[in-house]
Amino acid sequence: LSKSGRQTQLLRSTETYSRTFCQASLTVEAAVVLPLFIGFMVFLLFYFRIMQTELAVEQAMMYTARVEAACVSKSSDTVHPAKVQLHFLKSAKEEKVPFEYIDGEKAGISFRKSDYEGTELMLHASYRMTIPIGFFGTAKELNLYMIDFSNKALKCFENAPQTGGVVCEDEPDRLKKLFYMLNKKIAERKKQLEGISYSAYIRSKGKNMPAILVLLDNYNGFREKTDDCYEADMIKLAHDGMAYGIFLAITANNMGSNGLPNRLADSIPTTLALVMNDRYQYSEVLRTGRIDITPEEQLKGRGLVKVEDSILEFQTALVENETDEMERMLKIRATCERLKAAWNAPLAVPIPMIPKNPVWSEFEDLEEVRAMSDTTDLLPFAYDEKSAEIYGVDLRRTFCYLVSGKARTGKKNMLKILGSSAGMLHARRVIIEHTGNEFMQYAKSIGAEYLHTQQEQAQFFRDLLPTFAERNRVKNRMKEEGEEESTIYQQMKKYETIFVFIADLHEFMESVYQPEQDVIKIGPFVENVMEKGSLHNIYFIAAVDTKDISSMRGSRAYEAMTSYHTGIQLGGNAMEAAYFDFSHLTYTEQNKGYKAGIGMIPRDNDESGVEKVIIPQYRKRDV
Numbered sequence: 001l002s003k004s005g006r007q008t009q010l011l012r013s014t015e016t017y018s019r020t021f022c023q024a025s026l027t028v029e030a031a032v033v034l035p036l037f038i039g040f041m042v043f044l045l046f047y048f049r050i051m052q053t054e055l056a057v058e059q060a061m062m063y064t065a066r067v068e069a070a071c072v073s074k075s076s077d078t079v080h081p082a083k084v085q086l087h088f089l090k091s092a093k094e095e096k097v098p099f100e101y102i103d104g105e106k107a108g109i110s111f112r113k114s115d116y117e118g119t120e121l122m123l124h125a126s127y128r129m130t131i132p133i134g135f136f137g138t139a140k141e142l143n144l145y146m147i148d149f150s151n152k153a154l155k156c157f158e159n160a161p162q163t164g165g166v167v168c169e170d171e172p173d174r175l176k177k178l179f180y181m182l183n184k185k186i187a188e189r190k191k192q193l194e195g196i197s198y199s200a201y202i203r204s205k206g207k208n209m210p211a212i213l214v215l216l217d218n219y220n221g222f223r224e225k226t227d228d229c230y231e232a233d234m235i236k237l238a239h240d241g242m243a244y245g246i247f248l249a250i251t252a253n254n255m256g257s258n259g260l261p262n263r264l265a266d267s268i269p270t271t272l273a274l275v276m277n278d279r280y281q282y283s284e285v286l287r288t289g290r291i292d293i294t295p296e297e298q299l300k301g302r303g304l305v306k307v308e309d310s311i312l313e314f315q316t317a318l319v320e321n322e323t324d325e326m327e328r329m330l331k332i333r334a335t336c337e338r339l340k341a342a343w344n345a346p347l348a349v350p351i352p353m354i355p356k357n358p359v360w361s362e363f364e365d366l367e368e369v370r371a372m373s374d375t376t377d378l379l380p381f382a383y384d385e386k387s388a389e390i391y392g393v394d395l396r397r398t399f400c401y402l403v404s405g406k407a408r409t410g411k412k413n414m415l416k417i418l419g420s421s422a423g424m425l426h427a428r429r430v431i432i433e434h435t436g437n438e439f440m441q442y443a444k445s446i447g448a449e450y451l452h453t454q455q456e457q458a459q460f461f462r463d464l465l466p467t468f469a470e471r472n473r474v475k476n477r478m479k480e481e482g483e484e485e486s487t488i489y490q491q492m493k494k495y496e497t498i499f500v501f502i503a504d505l506h507e508f509m510e511s512v513y514q515p516e517q518d519v520i521k522i523g524p525f526v527e528n529v530m531e532k533g534s535l536h537n538i539y540f541i542a543a544v545d546t547k548d549i550s551s552m553r554g555s556r557a558y559e560a561m562t563s564y565h566t567g568i569q570l571g572g573n574a575m576e577a578a579y580f581d582f583s584h585l586t587y588t589e590q591n592k593g594y595k596a597g598i599g600m601i602p603r604d605n606d607e608s609g610v611e612k613v614i615i616p617q618y619r620k621r622d623v
Contacts (some may be wrong), residue, residue, distance in 0.1 A: 057109075057125060064088040065123050088125075138162070143210045143348040145178060149221040150251075156329040160336040161343040165351035169225050178351050179233045180387045182246065185212065186236070189244035198245035210348075212246040219252040219260050231261060238267035255284050272314075274303040286311065352388030358616035360417055364424070366390065373424040376493065380424075381417045382599060382613035391613050393418070394606040396489055399534035400560075402505070402567030402579065404544045409571030410596040411543040415501050416442055416618040418541055423447070427497035432457055434507045448501075454511050454519045461522045461529075464538075468529060471495060471536040485535060492537040502542035505561075509552050523557070530560035546576040568599040568613070580604075585611075 088109070109127040139162050146166040148154040158166040167175050189209070193201055201209065214237060216222060223231065237248050250268070252260040265271075273285040275297050282291045286306045293313060295302040301316035320331040340347075355362065363369060363380075368390045372380040380392035393401060403414045415431075419442070422429055429448035433439045434457075443450035451457045471492060478488045502508045512523050530540070542561065552558040562579035572594035574582040580602035582590050594600075599613045 057127075060088055061123055061125060138345050139210065139348040140345065141207050141210055143212050145182075145212065145214050145351065147175065147178070147214070147216040147222065148218075149216075149225060150218040153329060154215065154217060156332040157336055159333065159340050161340050161345070161347050163336075164348040167351065169221065172226075174351060174353060175226070175230075177353065177386075177388050179230060181352060182212070182214065182237060183233065184387070186240060186244050186246060189246075193244065197243060202245075209245060212241075214241075214246070214248050216248070216250045219250050220254075220258070223261075231264065235264050235267060238264055254281065272303055272305050274301070354383045354385070354388045354614050358383065358614060360420060360616045360618045363616040364420065370424075373421070376425055376497075379418060379421045381414070381421050382615045384608075384610045385598070385612040385614055386610070391601075391608070391610050392421070394608075395539065396486070397606060398539060398564075398566050399536075400530065400562075400564045400566065401539065401541045402544050402562065402577075403541065403570065404546060404567055404577045404580070405570030406546055406573065406576075408596060410599075410615060411545070411570060412438055412503070413597070413618050414568070414570065414599070414615055415439070415503065415541065415543055417615060419443075419448060419499070419501055420446060420618065422497075422499045425497055427499050429499050429501065430460060431501045431503065432460075432508060433503035434511055435504065439501075439503055454516050457511060458515070458520045458522050461525055462520070464529075465525065467495075467498075468533070468536065468538070471538075472532065475535055488535050492535060495537050498538045500538070500540045502540065505542040505544045505558070506548035506552060508542065509555055509558055512557060513555060527556045527560065530557050534564075546573070549576070549578075565602060565604045567605075568601060570594075570599050570615075571596060572598070572600065574600050 088111070109125050111123065111125060142162050144157070144160070144163045146154040146157065146163065148166060149169045152168055154166050155168070157163050165174070165178065167178055189198075192209075196204075198209070198211075216234075234248070234250075237246060240246075241248055248268070250260065250264075254260070255265055256262060271285050271287065273282050275295055276282055276285070279291045279294065282294065282304055283289060286304060288306060288311065291304070291311060293304070293311060295304055295313050299315065303314055303316070305312055305314050318328065320328050320335075322328040322331055369380045372378045372390055372392050377395055378392035379395060380390050382391045383389070384391045401418075403411050403418075405411055416439075419429055419431065423446055429443075429446065430451060431439045431443045431448050432451045434452065434454070437452070440450055440452070442448075449460075451460055474491065475488055478491060483491075512526050515521055529538075533540075540561065544567075565579060565581055567580060569577045569580055569582075572592050574580065574585065574590040580600075581604050582600065582602060584603050594612075597615045597617065599615055601610050601613060
């Protein structure tokens with residue numbers, strides 16, 4: 001462009017072939033700061049799709065030119081567009097031309113301007129391209145996560161199949177879970193990539209690890225409203241993320257202490273500058289010493305970008321052909337919804353969230369719960385409060401599992417959740433309840449055995465004796481042969497899995513040590529089972545009211561069951577459960593109470609690092 005004697009360069013997303021096409025264009029809001037990151041990211045993605053299409057068309061036209069030239073030389077010197085198009089379509093199939101990006105698809109390419117110029121055949125293909133705003137790939141290729149601390153304009157993308165979530169400033173818990181998920185993703189990919197770069201992995205293994213793009217609009221508002229508590233996470237994403245396929249794009253009003261921190265900006269190699277106050281600000285953003293040009297201030301979406309050693313002026317354009325801001329956002333939202341409705345592939349991984357009122361009927365249908373159950377090593381029952389991921393009992397490290405807490409903290413509900421979860425493993429389930437009939441109907445509904453009398457309980461343990469003895473012999477033989485516990489665990493899985501649920505451990509201990517008249521004494525066998533029963537594919541899960549602990553202390557079976565230190569403390573007040581290790585918590589945290597349905601996980605349970613979980617409610621209509 002030449003304007004007022006000043007020479008400037010305009011960054012364009014076109015090429016120099018004789019074929020013509022619609023100039024690629026995309027933006028969200030040219031009037032606000034959103035184009036600062038979306039304009040550039042979309043420009044790169046658009047350019048990739050344009051070049052992909054252009055190269056395929058070019059290859060197909062080379063074949064078409066050879067065929068057409070031979071045909072014309074044999075007949076006449078006239079080019080027939082219809083014949084040219086037939087030859088082109090035949091070649092286009094082999095070259096895999098992406099017609100989905102061409103308006104009108106196969107019928108959208110015109111060869112009307114093709115003709116002879118002297119002895120040369122000039123093929124001219126004219127077509128228009130429309131790139132869908134789904135960010136140019138499936139969710140298998142790209143997952144988008146957006147953080148909007150501006151005017152919530154990014155919400156219009158929330159229904160796109162590639163969008164995992166849009167988080168706004170009034171969703172602090174969701175924001176926390178997003179960063180937890182991203183940090184965990186970095187750790188997982190670091191282990192999976194084993195020192196090779198993300199790009200090398202994709203070239204070698206294919207697109208089975210989607211790129212992740214995190215868009216943050218208005219960093220100034222973000223750092224102010226979060227008290228800058230995520231600065232370390234942002235620096236980690238900017239510095240380490242690219243190596244693991246996690247990319248970051250941010251908008252900010254300025255650089256420095258009041259805008260984008262220098263520590264973070266130093267890890268971001270590519271910057272764009274829309275209209276700013278003075279040349280110094282352009283220099284600061286573009287990291288260059290001299291700015292000879294400035295973008296035209298009256299043109300919304302006009303800005304500067306540094307490409308190699310040149311400062312180029314660019315123009316962001318519109319997602320939809322609509323100048324009204326509200327109408328444009330509505331069109332974007334409608335397009336995203338149409339894409340999602342027609343989507344037949346997996347969606348982007350959503351930001352994990354815990355439902356406001358979680359219930360078992362919805363919990364058991366979650367894909368993550370089903371996947372955990374399919375391992376047969378984990379018993380899913382709750383959401384991790386910190387990450388919202390599914391948490392379950394690790395059966396590889398469990399034999400006696402205590403559901404501990406005061407009255408009315410959700411112990412019975414917890415037993416029902418675990419009993420239903422055990423059903424997903426196709427295990428045999430036995431419920432022992434001596435007082436009341438809270439579990440009678442429940443046991444019937446899930447197909448579990450229900451033992452109400454001491455006679456029934458004694459008979460069950462008598463019948464268990466040969467099963468236990470057989471498994472114990474196999475276990476002892478493998479231990480003598482020097483087998484690892486993990487190997488013994490796998491070997492025992494060939495036997496039927498048995499879960500025994502005890503509704504009240506105090507009542508159970510009384511029935512074992514003080515049985516009714518004419519009831520066989522099972523105390524010695526129960527003690528033997530509790531002391532030696534690990535790695536038998538038999539599990540005991542018992543509810544313990546902390547007020548009854550003192551009356552059970554000293555009994556051999558109780559001491560054996562609590563010696564494994566595995567279980568969950570419901571309702572807080574962890575100091576009362578001396579059989580659990582909560583030494584990693586402060587004294588104040590150990591004495592803190594929580595409402596029913598919130599469980600504290602002892603540190604000995606597993607290596608997941610989960611500290612607190614939210615347990616879904618088992619309702620009567622779930623029966």
